[in-house]
Amino acid sequence: MFPKVNFIGNKEKIADWISEYFPKDAQSIFDAFSGGGSVSFQAKKMKLKVISNDILTINYILAKALIENNNEILDESDIDTIFEGNPIKGFMYKNYSNKFFFPEECMELDLYRKNIDKLFSEYKKAIALALMRRSMIRKMPYSRFNITWEKVCQLRDEEYSYQKYKRKRAYHNNTFKYHFLKNLEDYNSAIFDNGCNNIAYNDDVFNLLNKIKADIIYLDPPYAGTMNNYFSFYGLIDEYVKCKKKNPFENNFTDKNSVLLLFDKLFSNLSNYRYWLLSYNNNSYPPKDELFKIINKYSNNIKIIEKQHDYKITGKEKKKQNKEYLFVVQNEKY
Numbered sequence: 001m002f003p004k005v006n007f008i009g010n011k012e013k014i015a016d017w018i019s020e021y022f023p024k025d026a027q028s029i030f031d032a033f034s035g036g037g038s039v040s041f042q043a044k045k046m047k048l049k050v051i052s053n054d055i056l057t058i059n060y061i062l063a064k065a066l067i068e069n070n071n072e073i074l075d076e077s078d079i080d081t082i083f084e085g086n087p088i089k090g091f092m093y094k095n096y097s098n099k100f101f102f103p104e105e106c107m108e109l110d111l112y113r114k115n116i117d118k119l120f121s122e123y124k125k126a127i128a129l130a131l132m133r134r135s136m137i138r139k140m141p142y143s144r145f146n147i148t149w150e151k152v153c154q155l156r157d158e159e160y161s162y163q164k165y166k167r168k169r170a171y172h173n174n175t176f177k178y179h180f181l182k183n184l185e186d187y188n189s190a191i192f193d194n195g196c197n198n199i200a201y202n203d204d205v206f207n208l209l210n211k212i213k214a215d216i217i218y219l220d221p222p223y224a225g226t227m228n229n230y231f232s233f234y235g236l237i238d239e240y241v242k243c244k245k246k247n248p249f250e251n252n253f254t255d256k257n258s259v260l261l262l263f264d265k266l267f268s269n270l271s272n273y274r275y276w277l278l279s280y281n282n283n284s285y286p287p288k289d290e291l292f293k294i295i296n297k298y299s300n301n302i303k304i305i306e307k308q309h310d311y312k313i314t315g316k317e318k319k320k321q322n323k324e325y326l327f328v329v330q331n332e333k334y
């Protein structure tokens with residue numbers, strides 16, 4: 001089963017539905033904007049060879065842990081290694097004390113980050129970082145890192161939160177170790193071998209389109225017009241992983257002025273793929289008819305499938321009615 005990742009804009013609830021439209025003759029898929037990895041995971045279960053990619057390093061690490069990794073898990077001695085020693089003053093303490101976490105919590109994160117590097121393999125390190133991500137997200141109000149420290153303190157004040165929202169949100173004040181251990185079993189048991197040599201990448205999609213070959217390319221880019229600034233949500237975790245400050249990425253599909261050109265550039269570069277599947281919805285820019293026209297420049301074989309999909313906007317405790325579209329395009333070159 002897919003573990004609790006909690007990724008904004010994930011397709012976890014509709015991954016089954018999306019996968020119904022994977023053409024039956026396909027044996028491989030390139031999930032080019034893999035995010036939390038829910039569609040890659042579904043494809044892995046279906047025994048497709050999965051190539052995952054995301055520009056965020058932590059999403060690449062998630063794919064490395066859960067998609068590329070076919071058999072390594074974290075055992076008790078790994079856990080002892082990750083949590084041994086005393087908190088230290090490192091990158092998080094110096095840069096993010098009283099910004100997202102309290103100073104002593106930053107020092108714990110610094111210790112765990114250093115200890116994770118002592119683990120024996122790349123896959124073990126990836127699982128450990130994926131679990132550390134999960135712990136950081138659980139402790140962070142609204143589960144994203146573009147919240148002011150004032151708001152963080154308010155929402156981590158259990159009495160205030162109870163008075164105002166009738167919820168104590170005590171989980172924000174549990175330790176990183178508590179959350180890590182609580183999720184460990186779920187992450188370990190999500191690791192399985194589907195008999196394929198799956199691969200994770202960490203690159204701008206435009207650097208890979210002509211290098212990677214697969215039967216299907218699945219496209220789930222950020223949507224202009226919705227909550228979409230992934231660097232602001234999760235860039236902090238990339239900085240934790242790398243222990244250095246990072247700049248926001250380009251080509252991020254968030255800007256209404258450039259998104260039409262980016263979509264055109266994307267579809268003009270898909271000759272390596274027989275089938276193009278694109279997730280889209282009715283709140284995004286450009287509207288689906290305009291997007292259709294762009295894709296239509298490159299193929300006349302386009303189907304649009306619709307589904308009602310309710311999703312929760314983090315931070316606003318409400319559900320928004322959303323119509324989900326799946327463009328299924330056949331590349332006429334094949």
Ligand SMILES: C[S@@+](CC[C@H](N)C(=O)[O-])C[C@H]1O[C@@H](n2cnc3c(N)ncnc32)[C@H](O)[C@@H]1O
Pocket residue numbers: 007008009010011012032033034035036037038039053054055056059203204205206220221222223230250251252253
């Ligand atoms: C809507 S999310 C994908 C959600 C994913 N399907 C899931 O189920 O979790 C879009 C992803 O695109 C990534 N992204 C944005 N610009 C990118 C680029 N130029 N190249 C590769 N990935 C990019 C973001 O980091 C984000 O993770």
